Amino acid sequence: MDNHQEFKELTQKIHKGFVVAFMFIGMASLILVYVMIDPTFSAFQTNESKAYVAVTEEEDDRIENGIHVRTGLVDAEGLMTVVNNCTNCHSAKLVTQNRMNAERWAATIDWMQETQNLWDLGDNEAIIINYLVTNYPVLKKSRRQALTNIEWYELEE
Ligand code: HEC
Structure with a gap:
């Protein structure tokens, strides 16, 4: 009976360990795929930082x-x-x-x-x-x- 209980607890621990490990692997691969698709993380940048500075004609009319x-x-x-x-x-x-x-x-x-x-x-x-x-x-x-x-x-x- 004691043995049985211990075995049960052990398998539960192992099971938990596997679940956590798979969650980590799953998250890591999601991040990896994301980095492959969007290596500059542009989706996280605000519009402000994305807007590039346009050189206006006036600025370009230096004498x-x-x-x-x-x-x-x-x-x-x-x-x-x-x-x-x-x-x-x-x-x-x-x-x-x-x-x-x-x-x-x-x-x-x-x-x-x-x-x-x-x-x-x-x-x-x-x-x-x-x-x-x-x-x-x-x-x-x-x-x-x-x-x-x-x-x-x-x-x-
Ligand atoms: C809508 C386009 C356009 C604009 C604007 C323009 N040109 Fe031209 N021009 C041409 C083209 C096309 C040629 C022929 C280019 C070639 O032969 O490689 C030419 C040729 C010339 C030539 C050489 C002519 C020759 O006999 O070889 C002169 C000088 C010239 N343009 C002066 C001017 C001046 C001054 C203005 C401003 C009032 C002006 N262009 C605006 C299109 C234009």
């Missing part, structure tokens, strides 16, 4: 040494109008490497409007052209300067 850093354009009157209208489709380099007078700028803008889907610039067109001819004027030296001090000689017939 350093008189140069608009993002586009390389000279900081002068009309800069942001040019940035907002002329650097969307192509680099600002394409704009500044072309040095033209006001008429040719107007013609280039017309061409882009007719063939490249450039929008109507309204009053901004004058601001843009003014900015371009002021800050990126036609380079006088792009052509060889006229020769001076030449001793011409007469052609003999």
